[in-house]
Amino acid sequence: MNKTLLVLKHEITTILSRPSFLFAMFGIPIIGAAVFIIAGQLNKGNPAQNLLTQLISSPQTTLAEGYVDQSGIIKDIPASVQPGLLVAFPDEASASQAMVDGKISGYYVIPPDYIQKGNINYIRPDFNPLSSSGQSALLDWILQVNLLAGNTQLATLINGPKNLEKVSLSPAPQRAESNMLTFFLPYAVTMLFYIIILSAASLLLSSVAKEKENRVLEILLLSITPRQLLTGKIVGLGLLGLVQTIAWVGTGRILLARSGTTFNLPIAFQLPPSFLIWGLIFFLLGYAVYASLMAGLGALVPNLREASQATILVIFPLIIPIFLISVLINEPNSLLATILSLFPLTSPVAMMTRLSAGGVPFWQTLLAAVLLALTAMVVVRSVARMFHAQSLLSGQPFNRKMFFNALLGKS
Amino acid sequence: MSKFWKIASHEYSRHVFRRRFLMALFSVPLIMVFMVVLIIVIIRMDSNPTPIGYIDHSGLLANAISQPAAKWPERTVPMLAYTDETTAKADLQAGKLQAYYIIPGDYLTTGQAQEIYLKEPKGIAAQQFDAFLSANLLANQPAEIANRILGGSNLIVQSSDKTREASKDRFINILLPILAGILFIVGMSTSSGYLMQAVVEEKENRTMEIMVTSVSPGQLMSAKVIADIAIGVTQLLVWALFIVLALIIGKNFIPSLGGLKFSGEMIAIIVAVMVPAFIMISGLMAAVGATVSEASEGQQIMGLFTIPIWLPYIFIAVFIQNPNSPLAIAMSFFPLTAPMTIALRIGFTSIPSWQVIVSVIILVLSAIGAVWLAGRAFRLGMLRYGQRLHWKEIFSRQRV
Numbered sequence: 111m112n113k114t115l116l117v118l119k120h121e122i123t124t125i126l127s128r129p130s131f132l133f134a135m136f137g138i139p140i141i142g143a144a145v146f147i148i149a150g151q152l153n154k155g156n157p158a159q160n161l162l163t164q165l166i167s168s169p170q171t172t173l174a175e176g177y178v179d180q181s182g183i184i185k186d187i188p189a190s191v192q193p194g195l196l197v198a199f200p201d202e203a204s205a206s207q208a209m210v211d212g213k214i215s216g217y218y219v220i221p222p223d224y225i226q227k228g229n230i231n232y233i234r235p236d237f238n239p240l241s242s243s244g245q246s247a248l249l250d251w252i253l254q255v256n257l258l259a260g261n262t263q264l265a266t267l268i269n270g271p272k273n274l275e276k277v278s279l280s281p282a283p284q285r286a287e288s289n290m291l292t293f294f295l296p297y298a299v300t301m302l303f304y305i306i307i308l309s310a311a312s313l314l315l316s317s318v319a320k321e322k323e324n325r326v327l328e329i330l331l332l333s334i335t336p337r338q339l340l341t342g343k344i345v346g347l348g349l350l351g352l353v354q355t356i357a358w359v360g361t362g363r364i365l366l367a368r369s370g371t372t373f374n375l376p377i378a379f380q381l382p383p384s385f386l387i388w389g390l391i392f393f394l395l396g397y398a399v400y401a402s403l404m405a406g407l408g409a410l411v412p413n414l415r416e417a418s419q420a421t422i423l424v425i426f427p428l429i430i431p432i433f434l435i436s437v438l439i440n441e442p443n444s445l446l447a448t449i450l451s452l453f454p455l456t457s458p459v460a461m462m463t464r465l466s467a468g469g470v471p472f473w474q475t476l477l478a479a480v481l482l483a484l485t486a487m488v489v490v491r492s493v494a495r496m497f498h499a500q501s502l503l504s505g506q507p508f509n510r511k512m513f514f515n516a517l518l519g520k521s
Numbered sequence: 522m523s524k525f526w527k528i529a530s531h532e533y534s535r536h537v538f539r540r541r542f543l544m545a546l547f548s549v550p551l552i553m554v555f556m557v558v559l560i561i562v563i564i565r566m567d568s569n570p571t572p573i574g575y576i577d578h579s580g581l582l583a584n585a586i587s588q589p590a591a592k593w594p595e596r597t598v599p600m601l602a603y604t605d606e607t608t609a610k611a612d613l614q615a616g617k618l619q620a621y622y623i624i625p626g627d628y629l630t631t632g633q634a635q636e637i638y639l640k641e642p643k644g645i646a647a648q649q650f651d652a653f654l655s656a657n658l659l660a661n662q663p664a665e666i667a668n669r670i671l672g673g674s675n676l677i678v679q680s681s682d683k684t685r686e687a688s689k690d691r692f693i694n695i696l697l698p699i700l701a702g703i704l705f706i707v708g709m710s711t712s713s714g715y716l717m718q719a720v721v722e723e724k725e726n727r728t729m730e731i732m733v734t735s736v737s738p739g740q741l742m743s744a745k746v747i748a749d750i751a752i753g754v755t756q757l758l759v760w761a762l763f764i765v766l767a768l769i770i771g772k773n774f775i776p777s778l779g780g781l782k783f784s785g786e787m788i789a790i791i792v793a794v795m796v797p798a799f800i801m802i803s804g805l806m807a808a809v810g811a812t813v814s815e816a817s818e819g820q821q822i823m824g825l826f827t828i829p830i831w832l833p834y835i836f837i838a839v840f841i842q843n844p845n846s847p848l849a850i851a852m853s854f855f856p857l858t859a860p861m862t863i864a865l866r867i868g869f870t871s872i873p874s875w876q877v878i879v880s881v882i883i884l885v886l887s888a889i890g891a892v893w894l895a896g897r898a899f900r901l902g903m904l905r906y907g908q909r910l911h912w913k914e915i916f917s918r919q920r921v
Contacts (some may be wrong), residue, residue, distance in 0.1 A: 209681070225665055228674045237680035237687075237871045238844060246676055255673065263630070267658055268670060270651035272632030278611070280639045308577050419541075436563060 113334045117342025118349075125313065125350055134309070137353050139361035146365050176205045176217035181224040188255050188262055195245055196252070209235065210322035218249055225257075295366075296439045299466040302358055303459050306393060308425060311400040314343055319410030319417035336497045340405060344490075346452045348397055355393045355488055359386060388465055391479055396458025398486040400424065402493040406517060409497050411508040420508055427455035431463065439468030452478050454485035492517050524736050525744045532748035536715050537755060545711065546756060549704075561594050568595040568645045572619035574609045574662040575650075577602060579628040581657055588653040589671060591645075598649045613639065619646060624654075680871050686784070695868040698787055702864020703762050703834075705791070709799045710827060712753035712804040719745060720810030720899070721819050729903055740806065742899050746892075749803050787867060790877055797884040798860040802826070804891030811899040812910040829857040833865055844870035853880045856887035 117240050151399050176197045179186075187196075197214060199205035205217040216234040224230070232246065255265045321327045321337055330339065363386065390406045403424045411417040431438060431450055442464045450460040451470075457478045466469045536542050570589065582602065591597045597691040601618070603609040609621045619639035628634060636647075652671065659667035687695050723729045732741060805826055813819040831853065833840065833852055840849050844866040853872075859880050866872055879904040894915065902910035 123743070206681070224674070225669050228669055228672055230674050230676050232676050232678045233680045233681060233683070234678060235871075236845060237678060237685055238869050250674060254670055257670060258662065264658060267629070267632055268655045270654065271628075271634040273634075275633070275635045276641065277635060278639065278641070279610075279635045279637060434558075440563075441566070 112347040114338045114342040118346035121346035135357055139357055139476055174214050176354055178202050178205050178215040178219045181220050181222050181286050183256050185256055186465055266349055293461055296463050296466040300435055300459055300463040303462045306355050307396045307400055307458055310397050311404040313347050314401045315404035315408045315417055318405055319411055319414045323413045340497045344401055351397055392458045395482040395486050399489050404491045406493040406496045408514055416508050431456050438463045454482045457482050525740050528744035529748040532745055533751050536752055546759055565594045567643050569619055570596040571619040572599040572601045573650050574603050574618045576603050577624045578626040579624050586656055588649055595645055598646050600653050669834050697869040705795045706861055708753050708756040709802055712749055713803045716749040716803055717806040717810035717819050719808055738900050746803055793881050794860055794863045797888040801888040801891045804895040808898040809893040811902040814909055833858050833861040840865045841869050856883055
């Protein structure tokens with residue numbers, strides 16, 4: 111037991127003395143908080159924002175644009191249109207000349223067959239199809255009114271009801287689809303758990319593979335059993351991961367709670383306190399599964415380079431929820447999302463995504479946790495079997511079959 | 522000279538005829554296909570075919586005509602008429618409707634309506650109800666005019682000399698330059714990663730000591746760079762082949778993939794920017810490989826270069842909307858961010874020629890600098906073990 115503690119202490123002090131780890135643990139929450147504060151300030155509107163908008167927006171041009179109506183549809187321009195925004199030209203040559211002279215920033219050509227085909231040519235010197243500065247919406251409106259023989263009332267209604275009152279009969283508070291956080295919050299949670307579980311597990315892999323590569327292991331095994339070594343490493347690195355989870359999730363929750371006042375968020379965006387507890391449970395269990403798998407990998411590979419190539423074998427199930435993230439967020443209670451959040455290898459990430467999207471029945475979360483715990487037990491046991499002197503000291507190259515056979519207990 | 526080719530061909534075949542390289546090569550097109558399928562599936566799942574109900578008090582929908590059918594992969598939503606709210610509400614609660622609308626008697630003058638739902642319908646379904654209303658509003662208009670208004674107009678953006686054009690139906694003309702640029706950068710960062718790996722590996726396992734007894738360091742390095750560029754070109758050719766195949770096959774199913782118009786100017790700009798960028802990055806990677814003593818250490822330093830190269834990608838939304846903003850122009854002039862920035866901007870604007878020229882000149886100068894740096898770092902660091910070469914030493918006036 112003494113030796114296990116020694117391994118544990120050594121792992122923690124080694125990792126803590128690494129600047130990159132300290133940066134990840136404290137730097138990222140600090141940067142997050144800084145970005146958050148700046149965003150909050152920008153939301154209120156101040157000189158810094160103006161500078162930023164100027165930096166990322168296009169240089170100013172004249173608003174006026176021209177049009178050449180070859181179809182003869184436009185007979186008069188509705189009174190509501192601000193004069194001077196769209197200037198009529200008799201032919202393309204004069205419009206093109208006006209563009210060169212800088213009187214207009216671009217022009218539209220409505221061809222004679224507009225009614226049949228619907229094409230409008232839009233000539234711009236900077237050729238920007240997504241520019242927000244054009245007057246094409248205005249031109250569309252003028253065309254519509256003229257096609258409807260000047261009936262503005264009808265033309266307004268063509269684009270749907272002018273004023274749509276939305277009534278929700280659902281008892282739960284709704285998250286507005288348009289609010290950016292509806293997507294962003296579950297997305298951030300998913301990424302957070304993916305990164306935390308993966309980074310803690312790969313620390314284990316690199317620590318085992320490195321000691322194997324530089325033959326420290328040969329000396330260590332003289333005075334310590336493989337089982338003690340494994341336990342010490344898993345627990346030590348797990349504790350560090352736990353601290354990291356608390357630091358990140360805690361900062362996130364505080365920022366989110368503060369954002370309620372900064373961004374005027376409705377109550378639906380507050381994560382319940384139980385989220386933190388579930389987060390810890392799923393992190394610990396998910397870590398137990400993936401860290402043991404990584405340790406098994408580390409025991410079998412001959413050196414660090416091959417170790418990092420072989421990780422894809424282990425982390426593949428963890429990537430699946432990342433691939434399907436938009437489905438998980440948009441339909442958190444669909445069949446696919448439910449399966450992913452119950453299946454033990456994907457559940458540490460998928461269940462957290464669903465919990466942050468909201469509306470998960472309690473029994474499902476509990477079931478997922480129980481299934482994950484059972485898997486963790488099985489995996490830890492079979493990896494412990496893998497972790498014996500024979501495989502730790504051999505230098506044979508790694509292959510997939512060997513890994514899965516060892517995991518299933520066939521040697 | 523024969524030694525040069527021997528090294529180059531060894532380097533090339535060592536990487537290309539490996540299962541790992543082939544897998545990386547083919548996984549990119551596979552991932553692209555997977556993404557397209559995923560997007561189609563998501564659109565299809567997003568468009569919910571459950572009917573929408575309506576209660577019409579205005580008489581507008583008395584003899585309702587249905588809206589134009591939705592385009593694949595979206596699904597058409599049927600519209601059901603109800604006479605009173607209680608049945609509509611019951612059907613909504615029972616899940617037979619995704620939402621219902623109440624159109625009041627004075628709708629034609631006020632334009633006010635009410636939408637009732639349990640979970641707000643996705644935009645696609647709501648758009649279909651709007652189209653349904655419009656179709657009925659236009660029922661009395663001549664068919665030609667009604668069709669035009671319902672179909673909307675199709676804006677075709679053209680540059681002033683009319684050599685480039687883009688529209689909703691021909692979005693491929695915009696996407697292709699961006700895609701080409703991104704593939705170029707993926708290809709060049711992976712293949713220059715191989716270069717770094719090759720240099721540091723031979724140093725690590727002491728092969729280098731034997732190599733330099735029979736070949737000059739200059740030959741060794743230049744052969745490796747040439748092989749590395751050949752690997753990158755192989756990768757790009759295979760990917761280009763896949764894209765061309767996909768376009769030829771896809772044209773039969775999706776008409777908007779047709780109408781591809783390549784402008785020679787665009788190709789020229791991409792090539793002029795990417796070639797020096799490629800040499801610059803290869804040079805930097807080789808320099809990193811020569812200075813570090815372990816492969817894992819090299820990978821960490823490589824990350825420092827990879828971040829600025831991909832940085833413009835984070836600003837993609839900003840660059841697309843305002844391709845001529847001061848930030849975009851500044852990033853086109855900084856050598857590490859230039860390739861990606863130019864690739865993103867070129868689809869959405871015609872970049873002024875002076876900017877292209879300045880950017881290319883900066884890139885060529887940086888490429889020359891990077892190659893010089895690599896050569897020097899290589900000569901100084903090639904036989905040094907256990908101790909990292911410091912940048913100060915490379916720039917010092919020490920003769921090598």
